[in-house]
Structure formats: C-alpha cells, structure tokens
Amino acid sequence: MGVKRVTLADVAKLAGLSTAAASMILTGRPDTRLSAEAHAKVHAAARELGYRPNLAARALRTDKTRTIAVISDHVATTRFASGLIRGGLAAAEKAKHVALLLETGGDPAREADAIEAVLDRQVDGIIFAAMRSREVFVPDVIIPVPVVMLNAASSKFPTAVIQDEYQGGRTAVQLLADSGVKDGIVLLGHNAETEQGLFRSDTVARRIAGIRDEMDSRGLGFDAEISCWEWEPAHGYELVKTLLKSMRPKGIVCLNDRLAFGAYQALAEANLRVAEDVGIVSFDNDELAEYLRPGLTTIALPHEAMGKKAVELLLDAKATREHVLVSMPAIVRGSLRGAS
Amino acid sequence: MGVKRVTLADVAKLAGLSTAAASMILTGRPDTRLSAEAHAKVHAAARELGYRPNLAARALRTDKTRTIAVISDHVATTRFASGLIRGGLAAAEKAKHVALLLETGGDPAREADAIEAVLDRQVDGIIFAAMRSREVFVPDVIIPVPVVMLNAASSKFPTAVIQDEYQGGRTAVQLLADSGVKDGIVLLGHNAETEQGLFRSDTVARRIAGIRDEMDSRGLGFDAEISCWEWEPAHGYELVKTLLKSMRPKGIVCLNDRLAFGAYQALAEANLRVAEDVGIVSFDNDELAEYLRPGLTTIALPHEAMGKKAVELLLDAKATREHVLVSMPAIVRGSLRGAS
DNA sequence: TCTCGATGCTTAATGGATTTAGCACATGCG
DNA sequence: CGCATGTGCTAAATCCATTAAGCATCGAGA
Numbered sequence: 001m002g003v004k005r006v007t008l009a010d011v012a013k014l015a016g017l018s019t020a021a022a023s024m025i026l027t028g029r030p031d032t033r034l035s036a037e038a039h040a041k042v043h044a045a046a047r048e049l050g051y052r053p054n055l056a057a058r059a060l061r062t063d064k065t066r067t068i069a070v071i072s073d074h075v076a077t078t079r080f081a082s083g084l085i086r087g088g089l090a091a092a093e094k095a096k097h098v099a100l101l102l103e104t105g106g107d108p109a110r111e112a113d114a115i116e117a118v119l120d121r122q123v124d125g126i127i128f129a130a131m132r133s134r135e136v137f138v139p140d141v142i143i144p145v146p147v148v149m150l151n152a153a154s155s156k157f158p159t160a161v162i163q164d165e166y167q168g169g170r171t172a173v174q175l176l177a178d179s180g181v182k183d184g185i186v187l188l189g190h191n192a193e194t195e196q197g198l199f200r201s202d203t204v205a206r207r208i209a210g211i212r213d214e215m216d217s218r219g220l221g222f223d224a225e226i227s228c229w230e231w232e233p234a235h236g237y238e239l240v241k242t243l244l245k246s247m248r249p250k251g252i253v254c255l256n257d258r259l260a261f262g263a264y265q266a267l268a269e270a271n272l273r274v275a276e277d278v279g280i281v282s283f284d285n286d287e288l289a290e291y292l293r294p295g296l297t298t299i300a301l302p303h304e305a306m307g308k309k310a311v312e313l314l315l316d317a318k319a320t321r322e323h324v325l326v327s328m329p330a331i332v333r334g335s336l337r338g339a340s
Numbered sequence: 341m342g343v344k345r346v347t348l349a350d351v352a353k354l355a356g357l358s359t360a361a362a363s364m365i366l367t368g369r370p371d372t373r374l375s376a377e378a379h380a381k382v383h384a385a386a387r388e389l390g391y392r393p394n395l396a397a398r399a400l401r402t403d404k405t406r407t408i409a410v411i412s413d414h415v416a417t418t419r420f421a422s423g424l425i426r427g428g429l430a431a432a433e434k435a436k437h438v439a440l441l442l443e444t445g446g447d448p449a450r451e452a453d454a455i456e457a458v459l460d461r462q463v464d465g466i467i468f469a470a471m472r473s474r475e476v477f478v479p480d481v482i483i484p485v486p487v488v489m490l491n492a493a494s495s496k497f498p499t500a501v502i503q504d505e506y507q508g509g510r511t512a513v514q515l516l517a518d519s520g521v522k523d524g525i526v527l528l529g530h531n532a533e534t535e536q537g538l539f540r541s542d543t544v545a546r547r548i549a550g551i552r553d554e555m556d557s558r559g560l561g562f563d564a565e566i567s568c569w570e571w572e573p574a575h576g577y578e579l580v581k582t583l584l585k586s587m588r589p590k591g592i593v594c595l596n597d598r599l600a601f602g603a604y605q606a607l608a609e610a611n612l613r614v615a616e617d618v619g620i621v622s623f624d625n626d627e628l629a630e631y632l633r634p635g636l637t638t639i640a641l642p643h644e645a646m647g648k649k650a651v652e653l654l655l656d657a658k659a660t661r662e663h664v665l666v667s668m669p670a671i672v673r674g675s676l677r678g679a680s
Numbered sequence: 681t682c683t684c685g686a687t688g689c690t691t692a693a694t695g696g697a698t699t700t701a702g703c704a705c706a707t708g709c710g
Numbered sequence: 711c712g713c714a715t716g717t718g719c720t721a722a723a724t725c726c727a728t729t730a731a732g733c734a735t736c737g738a739g740a
Contacts, residue, residue, distance in 0.1 A: 005696090007695090007696055007697085008696065008698095009696075009697095017719075017720090018719070018720045018721080019696085019698090019720090020698080020699075020700095020719080020721080020722095021718090021719060021720075023697065023698055024698085024699085027697095027698080032718095033716085033717055033718055033719080034718065034719070035717090035718065035719090038718080038719080052456065052459070052460055053697070054400070054460075054462075054695085054696050054697065055460045055461050055462070055697095056396045056397075056399040056400045056405070056461075056462055056695085056696080056697090057400050057695070057696035057697040057698090057725090058696080058697055058698075059396040059697095059725090060394070060396045060397050060400060060695095060696080060697075060698090060724090060725045060726065060727095061696090061697055061698045061699080061725050062697085062698070062725090063725090065396070065461070067440070067461065075422055075425060075426050075429065079419075081422065082415055082421065085415060085441070086443060089441065089442065089443050090443070093442070093443075093450075096457075098440050098442065098457050098458065098461065099440065099441060099442075100407070100438050100439065100440055100441075101425070101429065101439060101440075101441040102429065102433070102438065102439075103426060103429050103430070103433075110433075116392065117436075117438050118438065119392070120392055120393070120394075120395045121395050121396075121405070121407065121438065122394075122395070122396055232631075233631040234631075237633075258631070261631060265633060268608070287627065287628075288627075288628070288631070291572075291601060291628070293577075293605065345726090347725090347726060347727085348726065348727055348728095349726080349727090357689075357690090358689070358690050358691080359690095359726090359727075359728090360689080360691080360692095360727095360728080360729075361688090361689060361690075362727095363727060363728055363729080364728085364729085367728080369729095372688095373686085373687055373688055373689080374688065374689070375687090375688065375689090378688080378689080393727070394725085394726050394727070395727095396725085396726080396727095397695090397725070397726035397727045397728090398726080398727055398728075399695095399727095400694090400695045400696065400697090400725090400726080400727075400728090401694070401695055401727060401728045401729080402695095402727085402728070403695090
C-alpha cells in the first residue's frame with residue numbers, strides 16, 4: 001500500500017532530461033530528434049527504477065486503454081462459451097491487451113448497463129458474444145469504439161465472426177456417406193421452425209442447409225426426420241427409442257452431441273452397436289463426445305479460433321467490416337465404420 | 341466516434357456552478373454545505389446532458405477504478421472454472437464493479453505479466469483462481485491491492501475461498517449409508533499419494549478424510565479401495581470391470597463424476613442396475629451427472645457461490661483474512677435407492 | 681458598531697502522462 | 711557577417727475529476 005509509484009518525472013530526473021523527452025523515448029515515437037545517448041539514458045533510468053506507466057493518466061490523454069470488453073449473454077453454460085472467451089483472451093494477450101468480461105444473461109437492461117460500464121472505462125473496443133446466436137443486441141447507446149459480433153449478427157455492427165455451419169453440415173454428411181452408409185439415414189433434431197429461422201439461431205438453418213445440399217449432391221435422402229425443440233440427451237433417447245419400433249436405421253445425423261448421447265443409450269438398449277450397426281455423426285464436439293464408447297464423430301464448434309479471430313478483427317483498424325466464417329473441423333472418432 | 345464526451349465542466353456550466361460543487365454533489369459527499377437547490381440543478385444538468393464521469397480521470401485522483409482482476413490458470417477446461425467466473429462476475433456487477441479476466445495457463449512468466457498488466461490498470465483488487473488447487477502462485481511483485489485466493493491457498497495471501505471438502509466427504513457417505521447400503525462398499529479413485537497431498541490438491545485429501553471419518557463414525561468400512569491416478573471415464577470403466585470379476589459391490593463412492601460415468605458403463609455391461617443393485621455417489625456435479633440414467637447423485641462443487649464469496653471478500657475491506665469454507669451441496673438423483 | 685461563526689460556494693492545486701509550440705545553439709550558404 | 715535551416719531538447723498546456731483551502735455574505739451576540 002505505502003509504496004508510491006515511480007512516475008515518469010522520476011525517470012526523467014534520473015536521466016537528466018525532461019518528462020517530454022522521457023515520454024517520447026519510452027513510447028517509441030519514430031520522428032523524434034532525440035539523441036541515441038538520450039534514448040540510452042532514459043531506458044536505463046526506467047529499468048533501474050522499475051518504471052511502469054500509469055495507464056489511467058495515459059488514457060486520459062490518449063483515449064487508449066489497451067483494454068477491450070467482452071460482453072456475453074452467457075458465460076458459464078457451455079464449453080463453447082468458455083472456448084470463445086479463452087480464444088479471445090489469448091489473442092488479446094498476444095496484442096498486449098487485457099479484457100473485461102461481463103455477463104448480461106441476455107437481459108437488455110443489463111446489456112445497456114454493461115455497455116455504459118465499459119465505455120466509462122474507455123475500452124478500445126467491444127465484442128458482443130452470444131451463446132444463442134439469434135439474440136440480437138439492441139443497444140440504443142452510441143458506441144464510439146469498434147464493435148465485433150461473436151457468434152451473432154447485427155445490422156448495426158457489420159463485423160461478425162461466426163462458424164461456417166453450411167460447410168460443417170456438408171462435412172458431416174460426407175463423413176457418414178464415406179463410411180459406407182447409403183440408406184436408412186435419419187436426421188435427428190431437425191425442427192421445421194428452425195429452418196425458417198424463427199426459433200433457434202439461423203446458424204442451425206445453415207447447418208441443415210449444408211446437410212441437405214450434401215445429401216442431394218450425393219443422391220441420398222433421409223428415411224426419417226425427427227423434429228424436436230430441445231436437444232438434450234433425454235430427448236435423443238426417447239425419440240430414438242420410439243423410432244426403433246418402426247425402423248432399423250443405418251446412420252443417424254444428430255444435430256448436437258447431447259442428442260447423440262441419448263441416441264447411444266437407446267441403441268444400446270436395443271442391442272444395436274454404434275458404428276457396426278448404426279453410424280452416427282453429430283455436431284458440437286461437446287465434452288461428452290470423447291467419453292462415449294465408441295467415441296462420437298462430431299463436427300466441432302471452432303470456439304477458440306472464433307474468439308481469437310474476433311479479437312484480431314477488433315484490434316485491426318483496417319480489418320474487414322463483414323462476416324467472417326470460421327470453418328468447423330471434423331473430429332473423427334469411432335462412431336462411424338472404418339474410422340479409428 | 342466524433343462525439344466528444346460530456347465533462348463535469350459542461351454540467352457545472354449548465355447548472356451555473358463550479359466544477360467543484362458539481363463534483364461534490366454528483367459523488368454524493370455527505371458533509372457538504374451545498375444547498376438543496378444546487379443539488380437539484382446539478383442533477384438536472386447531469387441528466388440533461390447524459391453526463392458520465394471519466395473514470396480514467398477519477399482513477400488518476402482517487403486510485404479507485406471499480407475494476408477488479410481475476411487471474412486464473414485455466415478458464416476453459418472445466419465447468420467449475422466458468423462457474424467460479426460467473427459467480428464472481430455476478431457479485432462484481434452487484435457491487436458496480438467490473439472484472440478483467442486473464443488466463444495464465446499456470447505459467448509463472450505469464451502470471452507475472454498478468455499481475456503487472458492489471459496493476460498498471462490500477463485494479464482495486466485481484467483474485468487468483470486456480471483450477472488445480474495445489475498450484476501456488478509465487479509472484480515476486482509487490483501487490484499493493486487486496487488479494488483473495490480462489491480454490492487455492494497461499495501463505496503470502498491469507499484470504500482464501502475453498503470448498504468444504506471434508507463436509508462434502510461426510511455427506512457423500514451419509515447419503516450412501518442412508519440409502520441402505522451397509523456393506524460391499526467400494527472407494528473408487530482413492531490414491532495413496534493423494535492422501536499425503538503429494539500429487540493432487542490437498543482438497544482431495546480433505547475429501548477423503550471426510551469420507552473415512554463418516555465411515556468410521558457409522559462403523560462402516562470399505563471392502564475395496566481402488567487407486568488410480570487419472571480420473572477419466574475410461575479409468576472408471578476399466579477398474580470397475582476388473583473389480584466385478586472378483587466381487588459384487590453394493591455401493592460405490594466415486595471421487596468424481598467421470599469415474600462414476602465409467603462405472604455406469606461397466607455395471608451396465610455386467611447387467612447390474614445402478615441404484616437397485618449398486619448405489620453410487622460421487623463428486624463434482626459435472627454436466628454428465630444429469631445426463632446419466634439413472635441420474636447421478638453427487639456432491640456439487642459450489643463454484644458460483646465460491647466466485648461470489650471471493651469477490652465479496654475482496655471488496656469488503658474489513659473482511660476476514662482467513663480461509664472461508666463454502667459448503668458443498670448434495671445433488672440427489674436416482675443413483676441411490678429410495679431417492680427420486 | 682464590530683467581531684465571530686456559520687453558510688454556500690469558488691479557486692486552484694493535484695494526479696501522471698502526452699504533445700504542441702518553441703527555445704537555444706550549431707551549421708551551411710551566399 | 712547575416713540569415714536560413716537543422717538539431718536536440720524543454721516549457722507548458724492538456725486530458726478530467728477530486729479536494730483542500732479560502733473567499734464572500736449574512737445574522738447573531740457583545
């Protein structure tokens with residue numbers, strides 16, 4: 001507590017120069033006419049005193065804080081969320097920035113408060129991250145700093161980072177088909193409303209579009225399409241259990257890993273083996289996917305890559321002002337025949 | 341971009357008073373002799389102009405930023421981590437603070453950098469959160485602000501928030517015994533070194549101490565104790581599979597939910613029913629626990645409560661300077677007989 | 681009438697850095 | 711020699727709010 005900070009004035013005094021000179025040297029200004037000797041003296045003095053600039057003072061003059069804000073609707077719910085954050089933090093650290101993290105729960109009032117709170121702290125940019133992509137931020141506040149949308153879109157802020165669901169959808173079908181499944185294919189989790197973008201995010205609509213286009217281009221079709229609103233293991237379990245009464249599928253495209261988990265349980269009860277009897281491919285690369293036996297082949301959400309990209313766009317003034325699609329990698333495990 | 345901020349001077353001018361008066365009124369100083377009329381005029385002016393104080397300027401004078409830092413070794417790995425963060429963010433928000441989140445990967449160099457980065461930004465306090473409790477921070481830097489350790493302990497910083505593993509251990513055994521299991525009890529995941537605090541965190545040692553004390557006090561004993569280093573589903577599966585060759589357990593205390601998940605799989609293969617044939621109780625309340633069928637009864641890590649507590653301690657100047665134990669709630673599901 | 685104390689407010693210093701304008705000196709050129 | 715130009719550096723303003731110190735004014739008491 002008691003130790004007073006070393007100021008620029010202290011450094012300047014030790015170096016025998018003015019604070020102006022010290023400032024210019026330490027901030028590394030290019031066009032300066034200060035001598036090499038002055039540079040050396042200032043740097044030596046700064047090192048000797050362990051000088052650290054007071055960023056509040058600097059911010060007051062420059063309006064730059066080397067701090068960004070990540071305003072997210074949900075932080076804790078999914079691994080996806082923490083992946084985004086982790087990727088973002090890493091990219092920020094690389095750029096010598098630091099990030100404020102705020103959670104709003106999707107509540108517009110808290111969103112507005114969050115925006116004010118971070119603007120008060122003069123952040124250099126804001127990332128709005130949404131876990132449910134459909135939710136749109138409608139902040140009336142004028143935001144005088146760059147904004148990047150992460151896993152969300154907004155007409156007001158054109159720069160956005162989203163995963164390439166369309167390509168992911170195509171890849172999923174590709175993997176299933178390449179594993180030898182040509183018929184008896186079931187789509188699990190599709191929802192009519194979904195494709196119209198009414199309820200869930202339209203990211204899911206794009207995922208399904210990719211799935212359908214790849215099916216079509218291979219001359220394949222679904223023998224059944226099972227809709228459901230919620231995508232939890234229990235739903236996957238019930239729906240597949242019901243399905244098995246009327247048909248014997250050879251392949252299942254699950255719209256997320258939790259549904260797939262439920263499907264595994266239902267198949268096991270019916271003494272059907274995953275991979276050998278029924279190939280399964282899914283989406284998200286949830287933590288679950290690795291634990292299942294056999295391991296679940298899934299199209300991963302590239303969370304860290306997205307977080308990283310968002311920060312890079314935010315900090316790069318001349319970056320594109322458009323949507324950036326991050327590709328979704330396939331994580332191949334044992335739930336398809338012929339895979340390891 | 342172009343809009344210049346409203347300053348206190350603008351407010352003062354509109355109110356027809358000095359900035360000093362405006363400042364005193366807006367910060368709500370108690371001992372002021374300013375008239376009620378002045379108060380009204382300043383508040384009206386501030387509202388009319390949409391005045392927001394420049395926190396950088398304020399910080400320069402007061403050394404208070406209403407910003408805290410959470411420096412964590414791992415952010416993305418576990419739900420536990422995000423729970424801590426979420427709880428912390430919520431508490432910070434309530435206290436009108438905002439939090440910087442930094443991740444160090446447990447690397448001392450990055451830790452040191454992180455500390456400098458947040459001290460430069462004049463944070464009001466720092467929380468060091470560790471996901472692997474054993475890891476100790478050894479920052480040589482003098483930290484002139486309050487520090488709270490979260491899920492970790494340090495001789496240098498006495499204030500710490502940790503979960504009450506001992507009580508949790510006792511509760512687990514209590515639930516198992518109350519469900520009617522009196523013998524054939526197996527401990528899964530215990531590790532000799534663990535209890536000496538050599539490898540894993542000593543939080544686990546406390547957990548085991550609680551388990552043993554509760555067993556003893558009920559006159560119970562373990563028929564088998566299965567050690568293993570890693571606590572992933574695959575290990576639980578293999579170990580229980582092996583165990584079943586030599587005995588038929590009636591109850592299993594798993595040291596975490598992933599082991600329990602593996603145990604479920606091995607029991608299912610042996611046509612043993614969880615709850616009816618074998619009662620299972622576990623720790624962590626992992627996401628998995630809810631998905632399993634029957635649901636896994638587990639002693640939860642009170643992550644959000646811990647994060648919340650840590651922030652409260654940090655911001656309360658006259659708070660205790662000791663360890664605070666947060667109790668671990670039991671989440672009762674179907675894996676024990678007689679439970680729902 | 682004069683002094684004293686309260687009342688209501690202002691002036692000016694302050695925090696620590698950045699940055700514009702410009703000073704003092706040296707050198708080059710005619 | 712005188713003037714323009716260049717070189718190396720400094721003085722002082724500035725960012726914006728907080729806050730100690732102090733200035734008028736007024737009423738009351740001596």
